[in-house]
Amino acid sequence: MNAPDPLPSIESDPHVGEVLLSEEKLAERIRELGDQLTRDYAGKAPLLVCVLRGAYVFLTDLARATDLPVQIDFIAVSSYGSSTRTSGVVRLVKDLEVDLTDRHVILVEDIVDTGLTLRYLRRSLEARGPASLEVCALLARESADLEGLGVRYVGFTIPGDFVIGYGLDVAERYRNLRYIAKYEPDADTAE
Ligand code: 5GP
Secondary structure: OOOOOOOOOHHHOOOEEEEEEOHHHHHHHHHHHHHHHHHHOOOOOOEEEEEEOOOHHHHHHHHHHOOOOOEEEEEEEEEOOOOOOOOOOEEEEEOOOOOOOOOEEEEEEEEEOOOHHHHHHHHHHHOOOOOEEEEEEEEEEOOOOHHHHOOOEEEEEEOOOOEEEOOEOEOOEOOOOOOEEEEOOOOOOOO
């Protein structure tokens, strides 16, 4: 009997398409965002709220790019729908542990697409009485109304392609890619 084929390495997975943002480009931009936060929050101890799971890689690099006494907490939401399309219904899966009253809160998001997740989270967090609430998103669609959504910090704006890597997944895979690439759903996986 033949041994089962080994799983392909993540780098050679045919669903991993064109690299849109390299490791170096991500690192450079996150350094800039960190400097900006350090200036804007000088003398304050902001609370970074990581939106799980997509933002966890960004959060770790962003937090270390600041020279601030930050605190970290995590919130998780899920949207019903298929793995590459949100349905419009957002549900809180894990809440914060830290009390937001009078805190300077920075919501750290992976990507703002329709803005639905963000609208839901903003409403939920604003109701808890923070001193301030800003949003820092690694990515935003060109089509997203960033002003209307009140997104103050954005790493990169990207077109409509579905992307993976650097925390972003498809069905929980590809989060550990060091870069951001296009997802190729129709790639031929037949050996
Ligand atoms: P929104 O509520 O803004 O439409 O969607 C935001 C969420 O949808 C993101 O936090 C992310 O989880 C998911 N999402 C939107 N676009 C992409 C994408 O291109 N790739 C991945 N992996 N997730 C995405």
